[in-house]
Amino acid sequence: MVKTARGGGTGTGHALVLGAGIGGLCAARVLSEVFDRVTILERDAFAGGGGGGGGGAARRGVPQGAHVHSLTVRGANVLEEFFPGFVDELAAEGATLVTALSEVxxxxxxxxxxxxxxxTVLQAGRPFLEDRLRAKVCAAPNVRVLDGREAIAPLATPDRTRVTGARVARPGAPDTAEDIGADLVVDAMGRAGRGAIWLRTLGYDKPVEQRMRVDVAYASRRYRLPPDALGPDRALLVGATPARPRGLVLTQQEHDLWVLSLYGFGSADHPPTTPDEFLSFARELAPFEVGETLRRAEPVTDVAAFAYPHALRRHFQRLRRLPDGLxxxxxxICSxxxxxxxxxxxxxLEAAALRDCLAAGTRDLPRRFYRSAAKALHLSWLFATLADRSMPQVPGTHPALAALLAxxxxxxxxxxxTDAKVATAVWNAVSLTGSPAGLAHPRIVAAxxxxxxxTAADDN
Ligand SMILES: Cc1cc2nc3c(=O)[nH]c(=O)nc-3n(C[C@H](O)[C@H](O)[C@H](O)COP(=O)(O)OP(=O)(O)OC[C@H]3O[C@@H](n4cnc5c(N)ncnc54)[C@H](O)[C@@H]3O)c2cc1C
Structure with a gap:
């Protein structure tokens, strides 16, 4: 009994989404079709109260927003499904549309x-994208954002079989605590795993956590550059190799703003953050003329750093007992x-899975959703962790397997x-427009x- 009109609700009550990142906003979008009211609770305070309108710098709760955020073609397609016309609207507001692989x-x-x-690929900074997405989600009459408030504990029925809301407070001010009741609570608070801890608080098992230590660090800086800064290209991506575990991404985002993100596996290859060393690191990876362009470019931010110790998957779908309503x-779930x-x-994709589960009602929703979300993310996890295992800097893989993968x-x-069919299969895998399994097609294997x-030298 899902209504198709935007922001209608079907009498299912109140949904409380904790966290206004991309995960929370996408979830709120699909919930707004089913629930009478959707409240998005966010710890950060938004300029103008949350309905969009800002969108420049990375905010405190999403520090990764200072670094490149590529949206895959599949991701853009799902956002377009949620908001028809979204990609063109963003382009009209200044985001960059490029043709892969002719301009990348x-x-x-x-x-x-x-x-x-x-x-076509949409390129924009994470704050710009998130801000526009938040404005779209909040345009529905039954969605509101409560910003500047954090969730501190779950509320539940006395027998703890159902979560009934959350206790929230202004950050650092526990005396402002209030209870918000809800028929469904969605934890979209990021990888810290507060929802998993809440399960333990309520007397349930925590999901098994699968961690893949990668020891990656990022350093990024934004520049103002003309559209033809890379000639016909609007993006350059140089991936890490086992012999040189460092990478670079330079992309045009909105208007004339570009972001240069550098990364490295293992502490010896983490990118530096002083401006001169940052530039030298980039110049070792980029073609000479790109290095020269960067040397002359006007930076508009300082160098921002981000440490990413491990990829993480929480197997909620394996839990035998789950409370309703959370x-x-x-x-x-998966970082x-x-x-x-x-x-x-x-x-x-998880939000799309939630939408499909909600089409069959809210009965046994957590179990059905986790199964469906696990399916939606499994190939991405497999592909990313296989690629990680090809790097000898990533511990825990037998060296022979790492070498074979590399x-x-x-x-x-x-x-x-040189082979357009192989390039297409690679692109389909990385843009998630096809399955990474396409790389196992006999034609691709033969190539x-x-x-x-x-020779061993060819391996590097
Ligand atoms: C360096 C880096 C680069 C990345 N690059 C890319 C990329 O190129 N492409 C890509 O697709 N993805 C990229 N990602 C991943 C991407 O940022 C996330 O996967 C994606 O944003 C989904 O995150 P989320 O919404 O679940 O969580 P988050 O983005 O972490 O959002 C969580 C939200 O919850 C809020 N919150 C936390 N605790 C509370 C609380 N107690 N109460 C209320 N609110 C709370 C936070 O303030 C935040 O707004 C990158 C990540 C990193 C670290």
Whole structure:
């Protein structure tokens, strides 16, 4: 009994979404179709009260917003499903639309992917994207944002079989605590895992946590550059290799703002944050002329740093007992190594899974949702962790397996440099428009084998 009119609700009561990041906003969007009222509670205070309108700098609760946030084609398609016309509207407001791979240089494992035109990519800064998304979600008459308030504890029935809301307070002011009742509480508070801790508080098991130590660090800076700063290209991506576990992404975002994000696996290769060293690190990875452009460019921010110790998956779908009325979504379920640029897409796919589950009502919703979300994110997790395992800096993988994975990625990318079909399969895997399993197609495997590294030197 899902209504199709935007913001209608169907008499299912009140949904309380905790966290106004991409995961929370996408969840609120689908809940607004089903619930009479949706409240999005956010710890950060938004300029203007939460309905959009800001969108420049990264905010405190989402410090990763200072770093490149690529939206995969699949992610953009899901947002477009939620808000028809969204991509064009963002472009009209200044976001950059580019044609992959004709206007995007991607160097994976040392090979430049063949420049075959494969589709449109939306490029914008995370604050810009989130701000526009929040404005869209809040345009529904039954959605409101309560900002500047944090969730501090769950509320539940005396027998604790149902979560009935959350205790909230202004940050650092416990005397302002108040209870907000809800028929469904959605934990979209990010990877810290407050929802999982709440389960324990309520007498349930915590979900099994799968951690993949990657020891990645980012450093990023925004610049003002003309659209032709990279010639015909609007983005350059140079991926890490086992021999040089450092990467670079330079993309045009909204208007004439560009972001340069550098990353490295392992402390010896973490990018520096002093401006001169930051630039030198970038120049070692970028083509000479791009380095020169950066040297002359006008920075508009300081260098921001972010440490990402491990990727994380919480297996809520394996729990045998769950209370009604509480689900976790977004990074709270799965946080992928950000170098694969898939976290926002996974959050959007989980929201789409929630929408499909809600179409069958709210009975046994948590269990049905976790199963469906696990399916939606599984391939992204598998692909990202396999790619991570090809890096010898990532502990816990047998060296022979790491070497085999590295050889096969290197060979596939070498084939993708000249073969449009292989480049398309790689693009489908990274943009999530197809399955990474497409890389196992006999045609792609044969091309990979033809490029298999022959000598140890070829491995680097
Ligand atoms: C360095 C870096 C780069 C990344 N690059 C990309 C990329 O290129 N592409 C991509 O798709 N993804 C990228 N990601 C991942 C992406 O940021 C997340 O996967 C995505 O935003 C989904 O996160 P979320 O909404 O679940 O959580 P978050 O974005 O962490 O949002 C959680 C929200 O909850 C709020 N909150 C926390 N606690 C409370 C509380 N107690 N009460 C109320 N509110 C609370 C926070 O303030 C915040 O607003 C990157 C991540 C990092 C770290």
């Amino acid at each position: 240089s991607i160097v994976f494992f040392g090979s430049l992917l063949h420049r075959v035109p494969l589709g 689900i976790s979504t977004g990074d709270a 992928l190594n950000p170098i694969y640029g898939a976290g926002m897409t996974v959050a959007a 050889k096969s990625f290197r060979a596939t990318m070498a084939a993708a440099a 990979t084998l033809r490029h298999w590294p022959r």
